[in-house]
Amino acid sequence: MKGLHGIIFSYEKHNDLRELTANRTPSSVPFAGRYRIIDFILSSMVNAGITDVGVVMGGSYQSLLDHLGSGKDWDLSRKHGGLRLLPPFASEGTRGGSGGFRGKMEALAGVRSYLEGIRQSHVVLADSDLIINIPLQDVYQAHLASGADITAVCTSNVDSDCDVTFFRLDNEGRVGEVLFPLRDRTGCHRALEIYVLSKQLLLDLVDECMSHDQTSFRGAVLQAKASSLHIHSYVWDGYAAQIRSLKEYYTRSLELLDPAIRREVFPAARPIHTKERNDASTYLDPTGACCNSLVADGCTIEGTVENSILFRGVSVARGAEVKNCILMQDVTVSRDAVLHHVIADKNVEVADARTLMGHENYPMVIAKDSKV
Amino acid sequence: MKKECIAMLLAGGQGSRLYVLTSDVAKPAVPFGGKYRIIDFPLSNCTNSNIDTVGVLTQYKPLELNSYIGSGQPWDLDRLDGGVHILPPYMQEGERGSWYKGTANAIYQNIGFVDMYDPDYVVILSGDHIYKMNYAKMVEAHKEAEAACTISVLEVPWDEASRFGIMAVDKEDNIVEFQEKPKEPKSNLASMGIYVFSWKKLREYLVADEADASSSNDFGKNIIPKMLGAGEKMIAYRFDGYWKDVGTLESLWDANMDMLSRGDLDLLESSWPIYARLPSEPPAFISKTALVEHSVVTQGCEISGTVKNSVLSHGARIEEGAEVSYSVLMPGVTVKRGSVVRYAILGENCQVEAGATVGENPENCDPEKWGVTVLGPGTAIGAGEVVAPNSMLNRDHKEVSR
Numbered sequence: 156m157k158g159l160h161g162i163i164f165s166y167e168k169h170n171d172l173r174e175l176t177a178n179r180t181p182s183s184v185p186f187a188g189r190y191r192i193i194d195f196i197l198s199s200m201v202n203a204g205i206t207d208v209g210v211v212m213g214g215s216y217q218s219l220l221d222h223l224g225s226g227k228d229w230d231l232s233r234k235h236g237g238l239r240l241l242p243p244f245a246s247e248g249t250r251g252g253s254g255g256f257r258g259k260m261e262a263l264a265g266v267r268s269y270l271e272g273i274r275q276s277h278v279v280l281a282d283s284d285l286i287i288n289i290p291l292q293d294v295y296q297a298h299l300a301s302g303a304d305i306t307a308v309c310t311s312n313v314d315s316d317c318d319v320t321f322f323r324l325d326n327e328g329r330v331g332e333v334l335f336p337l338r339d340r341t342g343c344h345r346a347l348e349i350y351v352l353s354k355q356l357l358l359d360l361v362d363e364c365m366s367h368d369q370t371s372f373r374g375a376v377l378q379a380k381a382s383s384l385h386i387h388s389y390v391w392d393g394y395a396a397q398i399r400s401l402k403e404y405y406t407r408s409l410e411l412l413d414p415a416i417r418r419e420v421f422p423a424a425r426p427i428h429t430k431e432r433n434d435a436s437t438y439l440d441p442t443g444a445c446c447n448s449l450v451a452d453g454c455t456i457e458g459t460v461e462n463s464i465l466f467r468g469v470s471v472a473r474g475a476e477v478k479n480c481i482l483m484q485d486v487t488v489s490r491d492a493v494l495h496h497v498i499a500d501k502n503v504e505v506a507d508a509r510t511l512m513g514h515e516n517y518p519m520v521i522a523k524d525s526k527v
Numbered sequence: 528m529k530k531e532c533i534a535m536l537l538a539g540g541q542g543s544r545l546y547v548l549t550s551d552v553a554k555p556a557v558p559f560g561g562k563y564r565i566i567d568f569p570l571s572n573c574t575n576s577n578i579d580t581v582g583v584l585t586q587y588k589p590l591e592l593n594s595y596i597g598s599g600q601p602w603d604l605d606r607l608d609g610g611v612h613i614l615p616p617y618m619q620e621g622e623r624g625s626w627y628k629g630t631a632n633a634i635y636q637n638i639g640f641v642d643m644y645d646p647d648y649v650v651i652l653s654g655d656h657i658y659k660m661n662y663a664k665m666v667e668a669h670k671e672a673e674a675a676c677t678i679s680v681l682e683v684p685w686d687e688a689s690r691f692g693i694m695a696v697d698k699e700d701n702i703v704e705f706q707e708k709p710k711e712p713k714s715n716l717a718s719m720g721i722y723v724f725s726w727k728k729l730r731e732y733l734v735a736d737e738a739d740a741s742s743s744n745d746f747g748k749n750i751i752p753k754m755l756g757a758g759e760k761m762i763a764y765r766f767d768g769y770w771k772d773v774g775t776l777e778s779l780w781d782a783n784m785d786m787l788s789r790g791d792l793d794l795l796e797s798s799w800p801i802y803a804r805l806p807s808e809p810p811a812f813i814s815k816t817a818l819v820e821h822s823v824v825t826q827g828c829e830i831s832g833t834v835k836n837s838v839l840s841h842g843a844r845i846e847e848g849a850e851v852s853y854s855v856l857m858p859g860v861t862v863k864r865g866s867v868v869r870y871a872i873l874g875e876n877c878q879v880e881a882g883a884t885v886g887e888n889p890e891n892c893d894p895e896k897w898g899v900t901v902l903g904p905g906t907a908i909g910a911g912e913v914v915a916p917n918s919m920l921n922r923d924h925k926e927v928s929r
Contacts, residue, residue: 188810189826198807227600414829417809426807431601433802435794436561436823436838437811438787446817451810452562452825455795465810 159295160275160354161200162263165193165283166213166243166256171317171400174522175500179218181398182283185483185501187411187420188451188464191222192398193283194429195420196349200279201229202425203291207236209269210283211262213243213255222430229428236274241266258371260364267361273354280357280372282348286396286407288425289349294389298351303329303387305356307377308349310395313340317399320346320373322388330386333377344388347395394419405498405518408464408481412447434467442473458488466501479515497521528608530644532666534578535637536569537630538654539586544775546929547903547921548874553585554774555654556592558857558875560786560794561825561840563803564595565773568659569652570602570611571801576662578650580609582640584633586616586626601804614640629744635733641726649729651722651746657782657792658719658770659799665764666723675728675759676751678702679721679766691717692747694763702761705751716763719770722746728759776919776929780872780899783838783855787821808841816847832862849879854886857904866908870916874904883908887916903927 165182175184182193193210200208208231212219225231226238243265256262259280263270270278277298279291289308298306307330309322321343323332337343350372352360360376369375377386394416396407410416421427434453439445445460453468458475465471466483474491481498488494489507496513500523505511509527513519521527542554549557555566566583573581581604585592599611614637618624627633634641634651641649648669650662660679669677680694688709695704695713704713732750736742742749754761769791773779786792794801808827813819817830824830827841832849840858845851849862852869859876862868866879871886879885885908886900898917905922908914919927 412812414812414814417812421809427809428807431805433601433800434797435801436825438789438795438823439819439821441820445813445819447815448813449810450813450824453795 158275158277159200159203159205159291159351160273160278161197161205161208162278162280163193163196163200163208163210163283164259164262164280165210165216165219166262167215168284170284172398172404173401174520175401175404175498176215177522178215180212180214180216180283183216183219183222184398184404185466186286186398186404186408188449188466189432190427190429191219192286193219193222194427195286195288196281196283197229198427199287199289199291199425200281201231201428202288203295205279205291206231206233207239207274209239209241209266211241211266213262216242224430228430239269241269256370258369258374260361260372260375261370263357263361264365267358267365270354270358270361275354277351277353278357280348280350280352282397284398285347285349286398286420287347287391287394288420288422288427289391289393289395290425291349294349294351294391297389298387301387302385304352304384305376305386306351306389307386308347308389308391309344310347310391311344312392312395313343313345315345315397315403317397317403319397319399320348320377322346324388328388328390330377330381330388333373333381335373344390347391347397351389401498401518401520402516405481409462409479411449411464412462432467440473443471458490481518500525503527528644530580530609530646532578532648532650533580533582533609533641533644533646534569534573534650534652534662535582535584535634535641536566536573536652536654537633538566538583538592539589539627539633540653540655541587542655542774545779546776547901547919547927548776548779548872549588550903550921551588552591553587553589553654556595557773557779558840559657559773559779560783561823561838562805563801565657566592566596566654567602567801567803568657569654570596570599570604571799572658572660572662573650573652574602574604574802575799576660576664578662579604579606580644580646581611582614582637583611583654584614584627584637586633589613589615595804597804602802609644612640629749630746631733631736631742631750632744634729635737635744638730638733641730646726649724649726651724653720655772655774656720656770657773657786658766659768659792659801660721660766660770661799662721662723665721668762668764669723669725672762673760674723674762675725676754676761677723677764678751678761679719680716680763681719681766681770683715683717685712685715688712688715688717692720694718696763700763700765702755702763705747705755707747716765718747719766720747720772722751723764728754776872776899776901780855784836784853787823787836787838806841814847817845846881853888863910869900871900871902871914873902874906876905877902878907880908880910880912882911883913885914889916892916 231238321334437454440457451467455470457473458471463480468485472490491508493510538555542549598605604611693706811824811828814831831847832845835852842859844861863881869886901919903921
């Protein structure tokens with residue numbers, strides 16, 4: 156069977172999302188008012204016509220399991236194929252029984268029998284901390300046209316505070332050098348950690364890495380084989396954000412208040428799917444004022460809300476003031492409370508007249524279920 | 528497999544009093560309250576009442592309704608055994624078979640469907656009411672009274688009683704008389720058009736009614752009076768929550784406004800959720816220039832203008848300088864710069880170009896001539912155009928009289 160199979164890596168990696176990842180993997184961190192981060196790459200796959208997707212899980216994956224369920228919200232609940240959840244599975248010869256994988260190759264080795272059963276000729280590998288809405292069918296077509304062994308998606312925007320991989324491309328767009336970490340990034344491209352390759356090559360690479368006790372895709376494949384394999388770039392200069400730090404999370408979230416960015420992340424032709432919650436519409440009371448904000452369903456707004464993102468079921472009581480904040484599902488802000496630069500996780504309750512102030516450069520995070 | 532109780536939802540009506548709003552769709556598929564369609568209410572009530580088998584009887588323009596219901600998954604009605612079934616009229620051997628002649632005939636033609644589940648009780652519902660109701664309690668009352676038929680009733684003001692089907696009852700709430708729109712009502716208990724029948728009994732009456740050539744095969748006109756006449760035990764089940772028949776343009780507008788005021792009909796209250804099938808759209812965006820008051824918004828809305836006392840459905844775009852008040856906007860409506868929309872219902876995907884005026888406040892208008900302005904789905908209003916209060920335009924921009 157021709158076509159693409161999706162594999163998403165969603166085990167815990169080094170990241171700095173602080174309290175937001177205390178009880179969940181980065182991939183299941185709520186984002187943009189009604190989504191989890193994984194929804195973006197998963198929807199990109201579904202919108203590209205991919206019917207089979209495996210999600211390699213590890214760490215605190217309970218909230219991710221709960222979110223993905225049978226996959227029906229992404230139209231991936233199928234008799235054949237569809238969504239396959241791949242929790243850590245300890246077996247002889249592989250490490251990572253708890254899902255603390257040292258690298259992608261180790262994670263793939265852990266699901267080798269799954270890889271063998273893939274029905275499609277090609278596989279797209281992707282990280283789950285990426286906010287992107289990319290037509291992957293175009294990447295696949297470019298991969299077939301270029302005749303490359305591996306196609307690596309990258310962007311010419313090299314700004315990032317986090318640990319990310321960089322490519323140096325030759326004139327034809329072939330990946331010459333793979334660099335990590337890198338200070339002087341002039342002329343480089345930043346890897347978006349989306350790779351297309353054939354199923355057979357993937358299996359060969361997994362076997363080779365296993366027998367050499369190599370765990371890293373970047374080290375053992377990209378760097379070691381940059382000359383022996385044809386690794387070609389696919390430059391994506393549309394919107395892409397790798398959410399690997401709290402600051403990144405905060406700025407990338409509030410960036411969505413810009414209509415131009417929203418149009419790139421949410422084009423009508425490629426909807427982002429997520430788990431449906433069945434809230435009623437949001438009610439805006441005459442006592443309140445809401446401006447420059449993204450507001451999901453099921454909210455009640457009686458206070459002032461400015462430059463903020465409100466997830467489903469948030470309530471802001473009379474006299475309360477919410478500015479430059481991200482309030483996740485079912486957060487309650489009581490009367491006359493003042494919140495500036497706050498990220499409040501799910502079910503946080505802020506009592507009457509409390510004042511909580513973070514700063515643009517250091518937003519205050521309130522952990523899930525806290526009562527302030 | 529045997530079920531104790533199943534529901535039959537009458538969804539075939541044309542809804543002619545909704546005029547242009549039902550030009551392409553059956554009445555139960557008309558959008559309501561920003562996120563819903565009318566049929567979401569009875570379907571969600573079934574799910575919340577643990578009724579897992581629902582037959583939906585369709586006849587008039589069923590395509591959109593059929594695709595909306597689909598597998599029944601949004602209402603948790605995609606079941607291995609039972610679930611939601613669309614039941615259109617069908618041909619039978621010897622070229623028999625016909626359109627549904629009336630509400631009772633629709634059930635009669637589907638006796639075979641009901642018998643598949645061999646239920647003790649059948650709940651008959653209609654697809655044009657907005658309410659949250661626990662049918663399980665009503666079935667419980669029906670069982671306890673060992674009734675043949677239980678009719679859900681609502682106390683209405685005495686001076687309005689003559690507009691309804693009225694149930695006169697004795698001290699135990701046994702129905703003694705049924706009066707259809709009586710000049711001199713004997714009670715103020717109005718039928719809500721929701722019935723529970725013991726299936727064996729109803730089956731007998733349906734067969735007899737079919738054999739009667741003079742019958743109009745209707746529950747209210749034929750079955751109920753016949754059962755009463757035969758001395759069957761029939762009880763009234765009193766309901767005291769919010770209930771509204773949204774079969775007219777005015778009542779549809781009223782019910783939307785009732786939802787806004789969050790009195791008896793509070794959809795944000797989460798113990799009895801109403802489910803809906805929805806497109807995947809990002810959260811509503813309310814811009815710097817927007818002013819939104821006493822209104823509901825939902826995903827996919829982009830608001831830069833002024834919105835007051837209005838219900839906005841998904842995908843509504845209100846541009847800067849536009850003003851929408853006391854209006855109901857169905858999915859996909861765009862109101863451009865400087866336009867004013869007041870006291871209006873705008874059907875799906877209406878486009879109001881810059882500087883247009885649709886509808887008017889009642890205080891600025893001759894009371895004789897005032898009324899809610901209605902635009903049918905897909906109507907385009909040109910720049911600067913004025914649509915008078917109480918007028919109604921269809922997709923081809925032609926005035927439709929009510």
